[in-house]
Amino acid sequence: MRKLSAPITPNRGSEMKTEHDTLGDMSRMRAAIDNSDMDAIVIVSPENLRYAADVQFTSQLKIRDRLTFIVWAKEKDPVMVVCQVWEALVRRSSWITDLRTYREFQDSAVSMVAGVLAEMGLEKGRIGYEGEYLAGRYCDEMRAALPNAKITECDDLLARVRMFKTPPEVNLLRGAYNGTANALLAAWSNVSEGQTERDVSRRLANGILASGAGSVAAMVMGAGENTGLHAEASSYRIQQGDIMKSDCGGLYEGYFSNIGRTAKLGALNDQDRSIWTRLREIQHELIDMLRPGNTGQEVFHACARLHAERDLPFPFGHNGHSVGLMIHERPIIGPHETIPYEAGMVSTVETRVRWPGKIGYHMEDLFLITENGPELLSTAFDNEEIRVV
Numbered sequence: 001m002r003k004l005s006a007p008i009t010p011n012r013g014s015e016m017k018t019e020h021d022t023l024g025d026m027s028r029m030r031a032a033i034d035n036s037d038m039d040a041i042v043i044v045s046p047e048n049l050r051y052a053a054d055v056q057f058t059s060q061l062k063i064r065d066r067l068t069f070i071v072w073a074k075e076k077d078p079v080m081v082v083c084q085v086w087e088a089l090v091r092r093s094s095w096i097t098d099l100r101t102y103r104e105f106q107d108s109a110v111s112m113v114a115g116v117l118a119e120m121g122l123e124k125g126r127i128g129y130e131g132e133y134l135a136g137r138y139c140d141e142m143r144a145a146l147p148n149a150k151i152t153e154c155d156d157l158l159a160r161v162r163m164f165k166t167p168p169e170v171n172l173l174r175g176a177y178n179g180t181a182n183a184l185l186a187a188w189s190n191v192s193e194g195q196t197e198r199d200v201s202r203r204l205a206n207g208i209l210a211s212g213a214g215s216v217a218a219m220v221m222g223a224g225e226n227t228g229l230h231a232e233a234s235s236y237r238i239q240q241g242d243i244m245k246s247d248c249g250g251l252y253e254g255y256f257s258n259i260g261r262t263a264k265l266g267a268l269n270d271q272d273r274s275i276w277t278r279l280r281e282i283q284h285e286l287i288d289m290l291r292p293g294n295t296g297q298e299v300f301h302a303c304a305r306l307h308a309e310r311d312l313p314f315p316f317g318h319n320g321h322s323v324g325l326m327i328h329e330r331p332i333i334g335p336h337e338t339i340p341y342e343a344g345m346v347s348t349v350e351t352r353v354r355w356p357g358k359i360g361y362h363m364e365d366l367f368l369i370t371e372n373g374p375e376l377l378s379t380a381f382d383n384e385e386i387r388v389v
Contacts, residue, residue, distance in 0.1 A: 017095040022054040023168050023253075025161070026095075032161050033072055039125035040073035041154040042113055042142075045133035047254075047325035048158050052078065053094045056254040057086060058214070067109045067138070070096070071116045081112045110138050114145035128154025159330050163322060164344040169255070170368055173324070173346065174377045175212065176257040177366050180250055181381035183207025188263045188389050193240050197221050201233035204248060208257075213250030218258060218327065220247035223265075227360040241266045243386075245362045249327065256327045259378055260350060260364030263387040275353065275361055276386050278310040283351040283363060286319065286333075290347055290367050290374040296320075296337030303333070303351070312353050320348045323366065345369045346377070361386075 019026035029052060033041055043052050044067060046060045052070050060066060068086065072078040079098045082090055087101050100116065102109050117127065123146060129139065131153035143151055165173070187204040201221045208216050221233040227245040238244065242265050249258040264272065285306060289299045300319055307314035320333035322345060331339045331347065341347070346368050354360035363383050367374040381387070 017054070017093070019095045022095060023166065023172065024051040024054065025164065025166050026052075028164065029072075029161050032157050034074050036074075036128070036154075036157055037126065038074075038128040038152065038154060038157075039122050040071060040076075040117060040120065041128035041157065043070040043072065043130065043158070044068070045130050048130065048162075050254040050325050051158075051162055053080060053090065053096055055090055055094045056214075057089075064135070066104055069109060069113045071113055071120075073117075073120050073122065076120065079116050081109055081116065083109070108141070110141045111145055114142065117146065117149070122149070124148045126150040126152060128152055128157065130155055130158070160339075162324055163330060163339070164342070165324065165346050165368075169324065170346070170377070172253060172255050173257070173366065176250065176252040176255055177259055177378035178380040179211030179213065179252070180208055180248060180257040180259050181261070181378055183211050184246055184248060184259065184261055185381040185387070188244060188261075188387065191238060191244070191263075191265055191389050193265065194237050196235050196237055197223055197226065197233035198235060200238070200244075204246070208248070208250040211250070213252050213257075215251045216249075217251045217256050218247065218249040220245075222246075222360070225357055225359065227262075227362075228354045228356040228358050229360070230354070238265055243272065243359055243361065244389075245360055247362055247364065254325055256323055256325070258323055258327050258348060258364065259366075259381075260352065260362040261381060261383060261387065262361045262363065263389050265389055268386055268388060272361075272386055275312070278312055279351050279353060279361060279363065280384065282306040282310065282312075283349055286349050286351065287365075287367060287374055290341060290349070290369050292342050292369065292371060293340050295340055296331045296333040296347075297335060299333045299349075300335050300337070307353075313355075314353075316352075318350075320350045320364075322347050341369050343369055343371045 050056050066083050069081040070078050080096045081100045083104050084101045127149050132155045205216045223238045223244045224242040227243050244263045247260045303319040304314050318334040322329040331337050348366050350364040352362040366377045
C-alpha cells in the first residue's frame with residue numbers, strides 16, 4: 001500500500017468556506033451517517049461528490065477513471081482523495097480541508113482510500129460504498145485492500161439525504177427551470193415553415209447556455225409525426241400546422257433542469273384542444289396530490305386511472321420525479337415508490353401522451369412540496385394552453 005500524502009491545508013485566508021456555506025445540507029448528511037449501521041461511507045459518484053464537497057468535477061462525467069473519493073466516518077470530518085489535476089480547484093472551492101492527492105496512471109486512488117480507513121482504525125469496520133456507480137474492478141480492489149472489512153452499499157442513504165432541498169438548492173432549480181423554459185419559448189417563437197428540427201434545437205441549446213447553464217443536458221425535440229417519438233432533433237422540415245414538442249434541460253452548477261412543453265405552428269384544431277384539455281385536467285389533479293404524506297405510488301396509480309377515464313393511453317413507467325444533481329431522483333412518481341412526500345422535497349409532474357408515427361403532446365413542470373401544498377417553481381412559459389407560434 002502506497003504511503004499516504006500529507007493533508008493539504010487550503011489557502012483561502014479569511015474567505016475559507018465552511019460546511020454551513022454549501023448548497024446541500026451537511027448537517028443532514030452528518031446525521032444520516034452517524035445514525036446509520038455503517039462506520040464510514042465512501043462517496044465517489046459525480047452527483048454525490050458535488051453535494052458533499054460542494055465542488056463540481058465536470059470532467060469526471062467523461063473521464064471515469066479519474067476518480068475522486070470522500071471518506072466520511074461516523075462523528076468525524078470527511079477526508080477527500082483527489083487526483084492532483086483537481087487539487088487547486090478543491091483547495092479553492094471546497095469546505096473539506098483534509099485532502100490526499102494521487103497521480104493518475106501512477107498511483108491507486110482505491111489503495112489510498114483503504115489507507116485512510118486504516119488510519120481511522122476501520123480496517124474491520126462496516127464500510128458503505130456507491131454500488132450503483134463504482135465499477136466492479138474498483139469494488140474488487142477495495143475488497144482486496146480491506147479483506148476484513150464488511151463492504152456494503154450506501155446508495156440509499158445518500159439518495160435520501162438529497163431528497164430534501166435546501167433554500168439555495170430550490171432557488172438554483174427555480175432559476176434553472178425558468179432559464180430553460182424561456183430559452184425554449186424563444187426558440188419556438190422564431191420558428192417558420194421550412195426550418196428543421198435541428199435549426200430549432202441549436203437555438204434552444206444556445207438559449208440554455210445563455211441562461212446560465214454550463215452545458216446542455218437533454219434535447220428531445222420533434223415536430224409533426226416525430227412528436228410521437230422520444231428522440232433528439234432530426235433534419236425534418238417543420239410544416240405549417242405541425243405540433244412541436246420538447247423535453248429539454250441544462251446543467252446549472254451541477255443541477256439539472258428538465259422541462260416539457262408543446263407548441264404549434266399555426267392554429268389549434270379540435271383534436272389539439274380536446275387532447276390538451278384532458279391532459280391538463282390530469283395534470284392539475286396530480287399536482288394537487290403533491291402533499292406531505294402522499295406517495296409517488298399513489299400519484300402514479302391516480303395518473304393511470306385518470307388517463308383511462310379520459311380515453312388516453314398510458315404505457316409509461318413513471319409520470320414525474322424529483323430532480324437535482326441527477327435528472328431522475330427519488331421520490332419517483334412510479335408504481336413502486338412508497339416514500340411519503342415531505343415538505344422540502346421537489347417533484348416534477350410529467351403528463352404526456354404519444355401515438356408513435358402520428359403525434360404526441362408533452363408537459364412537465366417542477367413543484368416544491370410544502371406544508372400548504374405544492375408550489376410551482378417553473379413559472380416561465382405558461383403551460384395552460386398549447387403555445388401557438
